[in-house]
Amino acid sequence: MLSVAERLEIEAEAAPAETKRSVASDALKIVQRHRGWVCDEALKDVAALLGLSPAELDSVATFYNGIYRRPVGRHVILLCDSVSCWIMGYNPLRERLESRLGIGLGQTTADGRFTLLPTACLGLCEQAPALMIDDNVHGDLTPEKLDQVLENYA
Numbered sequence: 001m002l003s004v005a006e007r008l009e010i011e012a013e014a015a016p017a018e019t020k021r022s023v024a025s026d027a028l029k030i031v032q033r034h035r036g037w038v039c040d041e042a043l044k045d046v047a048a049l050l051g052l053s054p055a056e057l058d059s060v061a062t063f064y065n066g067i068y069r070r071p072v073g074r075h076v077i078l079l080c081d082s083v084s085c086w087i088m089g090y091n092p093l094r095e096r097l098e099s100r101l102g103i104g105l106g107q108t109t110a111d112g113r114f115t116l117l118p119t120a121c122l123g124l125c126e127q128a129p130a131l132m133i134d135d136n137v138h139g140d141l142t143p144e145k146l147d148q149v150l151e152n153y154a
């Protein structure tokens with residue numbers, strides 16, 4: 001069941017919108033901000049609130065890379081694997097992340113600190129290789145710089 005706060009925020013988002021469908025991704029982000037991810041039950045409740053089927057809303061969740069349908073760590077690392085980053089050092093970064101965190105792509109560290117996910121281009125190609133942690137983008141990375149960046153996320 002959605003909390004009162006979640007429901008109020010979603011309703012406030014939907015009220016001025018031309019169609020409730022147009023706020024679907026924002027509604028999911030509201031739930032995610034409260035819970036860290038979007039479980040099936042919350043997705044069904046949001047769908048009912050917006051007059052959508054759960055399948056319709058799930059397709060929105062699937063389309064947006066930043067909506068998590070499974071539990072994630074306190075910090076989510078989105079590692080860009082598109083062409084500029086690939087050329088400029090994707091593999092050494094991925095290897096450093098995997099060895100330092102002890103996880104592979106799609107996994108969460110045992111302490112729940114980080115989840116590591118692949119992503120398409122972050123729009124930071126001129127600073128490739130790049131990744132995003134939570135809402136922060138980091139570019140011009142080397143494995144050594146990456147170590148420093150990770151220290152900022154407890």
Ligand code: FES
Binds near residue numbers: 129
């Ligand atoms: S290819 Fe990685 S940010 Fe564009």
